[in-house]
Amino acid sequence: MPVASKPIIEIKSLHKTFGKDVHALRGVDLLVERGKVVVIVGPSGSGKSTLLRCINHLEVETHGEVWVDGKRLNEKNKDIDEIRAEIGMVFQLFNLFPHLTVLENIMLAQRVVRGRGKAEAEEVAKKQLERVGISEKAHSFPAQLSGGQQQRVAIARALAMNPKIMLFDEPTSALDPEMIKEVLDVMLDLAKDGMTMIVVTHEMGFARVAADQVIFMDQGLVVEQGTPQQIFNNPTQDRTKLFLSQILQH
Amino acid sequence: MTKAASKETPLIVESLWDRLARFPWWLVAIILVLIGSAYFVATNESYQASLLFIVQGISITVQTTLYAYALALVIGLIMGLGRVSRNVIFSNIARFYVEVVRGIPMLVLIFYIAFVAVVDFAGFFGVAGRDVPMNVRAIIALAVTYGAFLAEIFRAGIQSIDRGQMEAARSLGMSYTKAMRYVILPQAIRNVLPALGNDFVAMLKDSSLVSVLAVRDITQVARLHAGSTFRFREAYTVLAVLYLSMTLVLSALVQWLERRLHAGRK
Numbered sequence: 411m412p413v414a415s416k417p418i419i420e421i422k423s424l425h426k427t428f429g430k431d432v433h434a435l436r437g438v439d440l441l442v443e444r445g446k447v448v449v450i451v452g453p454s455g456s457g458k459s460t461l462l463r464c465i466n467h468l469e470v471e472t473h474g475e476v477w478v479d480g481k482r483l484n485e486k487n488k489d490i491d492e493i494r495a496e497i498g499m500v501f502q503l504f505n506l507f508p509h510l511t512v513l514e515n516i517m518l519a520q521r522v523v524r525g526r527g528k529a530e531a532e533e534v535a536k537k538q539l540e541r542v543g544i545s546e547k548a549h550s551f552p553a554q555l556s557g558g559q560q561q562r563v564a565i566a567r568a569l570a571m572n573p574k575i576m577l578f579d580e581p582t583s584a585l586d587p588e589m590i591k592e593v594l595d596v597m598l599d600l601a602k603d604g605m606t607m608i609v610v611t612h613e614m615g616f617a618r619v620a621a622d623q624v625i626f627m628d629q630g631l632v633v634e635q636g637t638p639q640q641i642f643n644n645p646t647q648d649r650t651k652l653f654l655s656q657i658l659q660h
Numbered sequence: 661m662t663k664a665a666s667k668e669t670p671l672i673v674e675s676l677w678d679r680l681a682r683f684p685w686w687l688v689a690i691i692l693v694l695i696g697s698a699y700f701v702a703t704n705e706s707y708q709a710s711l712l713f714i715v716q717g718i719s720i721t722v723q724t725t726l727y728a729y730a731l732a733l734v735i736g737l738i739m740g741l742g743r744v745s746r747n748v749i750f751s752n753i754a755r756f757y758v759e760v761v762r763g764i765p766m767l768v769l770i771f772y773i774a775f776v777a778v779v780d781f782a783g784f785f786g787v788a789g790r791d792v793p794m795n796v797r798a799i800i801a802l803a804v805t806y807g808a809f810l811a812e813i814f815r816a817g818i819q820s821i822d823r824g825q826m827e828a829a830r831s832l833g834m835s836y837t838k839a840m841r842y843v844i845l846p847q848a849i850r851n852v853l854p855a856l857g858n859d860f861v862a863m864l865k866d867s868s869l870v871s872v873l874a875v876r877d878i879t880q881v882a883r884l885h886a887g888s889t890f891r892f893r894e895a896y897t898v899l900a901v902l903y904l905s906m907t908l909v910l911s912a913l914v915q916w917l918e919r920r921l922h923a924g925r926k
């Protein structure tokens with residue numbers, strides 16, 4: 411019982427530098443409870459992607475601690491692959507495997523990481539494809555799909571691993587406007603199903619509807635956090651107000 | 661008015677001169693050379709004798725090339741992986757190997773590997789160096805040499821794959837090795853197939869260098885034939901035409917493969 415109530419992600423005074431000059435994160439603290447949806451907003455270069463990538467160790471922290479589901483990530487983690495298997499990640503540019511069909515994309519990690527047999531992996535893949543609404547594209551190659559379809563396959567690929575956490579790094583930024591909704595709808599469904607999600611996005615509509623917590627970042631720091639109402643309607647920090655006014659002008 | 665019209669109607673009739681200029685005359689010339697050689701062989705007894713003698717070396721040439729290339733592929737893949745590895749020891753070994761091999765003339769390298777390295781290596785395992793047949797030494801020498809070229813091809817192929825592919829694979833829980841094997845290499849190898857094909861053709865030609873080890877490939881056999889009959893013209897003409905025919909066929913094959921790959925890609 412105490413384990414279940416512990417936050418699934420705990421980040422303590424996280425710093426990340428690139429080289430000598432770039433200080434991408436300057437002491438970020440963050441708690442994410444199980445089943446919550448956290449939306450991260452902030453101007454370009456504020457460290458949103460870096461923060462997300464530190465959570466599955468695509469970037470290794472320079473200083474500070476990242477705890478995922480009771481395990482501390484560190485450079486010597488032998489079990490980093492196991493930890494990553496529990497954390498799905500969706501990228502801005504989809505990053506589907508172009509040499510594999512949609513179905514194979516979703517089956518690969520199930521087979522070589524989870525050790526599932528072919529039949530089981532295929533069944534799971536088909537189920538996830540149905541969930542994101544593109545069963546008919548199972549045997550297409552990624553290049554034959556629209557951006558929105560590719561991103562939904564990417565989501566299905568991550569979900570097929572039965573992750574405990576899903577990270578989204580601007581999943582709709584590379585999409586044509588008419589495809590954004592189909593991806594956001596999938597994400598909304600996922601949030602309703604109780605998935606723990608951390609989403610970097612500029613889609614304020616999504617944040618208002620889906621987020622339990624909105625985090626505003628600037629220059630490598632969490633400037634302000636709260637419910638969508640608090641952040642969008644009554645921001646207390648000047649930088650938040652400035653950012654929101656710029657976003658809403660668009 | 662007339663100006664606009666002339667702009668809109670492209671010149672459909674190509675001038676005769678343009679068509680002549682675009683015609684692959686070089687190919688005609690090569691075909692003529694081949695036909696001419698065939699004619700000589702058919703009508704001239706000393707050319708015929710040369711061909712019959714030299715052809716005995718074909719199987720050694722082909723075998724040496726095939727075995728050496730297969731071995732070079734293995735070495736090249738391993739060393740190419742070393743070149744992109746973050747493991748300091750592995751990557752330094754790979755870099756050392758590539759730089760050393762590329763810094764020494766192929767002929768010198770073949771001598772060195774066949775007469776020094778292989779002998780030492782055999783001795784290390786308690787085998788007398790002279791018990792290693794020259795054919796085998798030739799294959800090893802060629803493979804080690806070409807392994808360095810192929811390593812650079814594989815390295816370039818791996819580096820041509822978008823970083824996001826590795827990240828996506830790792831984020832799904834794949835180890836570096838699994839990501840390489842299932843995600844990066846299949847794409848990288850497909851990208852470098854044409855380059856690998858070109859190096860196969862190049863190796864067929866460079867296999868002639870093993871004649872210095874007295875391996876009886878077509879070059880060595882031609883030298884023996886020329887030396888004993890003094891028919892230098894016949895022997896070396898036949899030899900050159902044999903290489904030319906083989907490389908032409910192989911190059912055409914490589915090009916065909918390349919085009920098929922290109923067509924298959926979206």
Ligand SMILES: Nc1ncnc2c1ncn2[C@@H]1O[C@H](COP(=O)(O)OP(=O)(O)OP(=O)(O)O)[C@@H](O)[C@H]1O
Binds near residue numbers: 453454457458459
């Ligand atoms: N691999 C890297 N090497 C060097 N600098 C980097 C690297 N990754 C990120 N940075 C720098 O770190 C800072 C934060 O980058 P990050 O990508 O986290 O910002 P972001 O908030 O995601 O921005 P955006 O909205 O443009 O995606 C930026 O100044 C960026 O240039």
Ligand SMILES: [Mg+2]
Binds near residue numbers: 458459460579580
């Ligand atoms: Mg970003």
